Amino acid sequence: MANQPLEKFLEIKGLGDVKIIRIAAAFEIARRIVNQVVKEYNKE
Numbered sequence: 001m002a003n004q005p006l007e008k009f010l011e012i013k014g015l016g017d018v019k020i021i022r023i024a025a026a027f028e029i030a031r032r033i034v035n036q037v038v039k040e041y042n043k044e
Helices: 015-042
Strands: none
Touching: none
């Protein structure tokens, strides 16, 4: 789901531009957290 283009979310009833942007931002934050955790784990 996180790798889907944003246009795909427009097909879902009830999702407007703002909600789609919020979802995309949440996925980006999660991606950055995972990358940081993996980076720290590989240091050990």
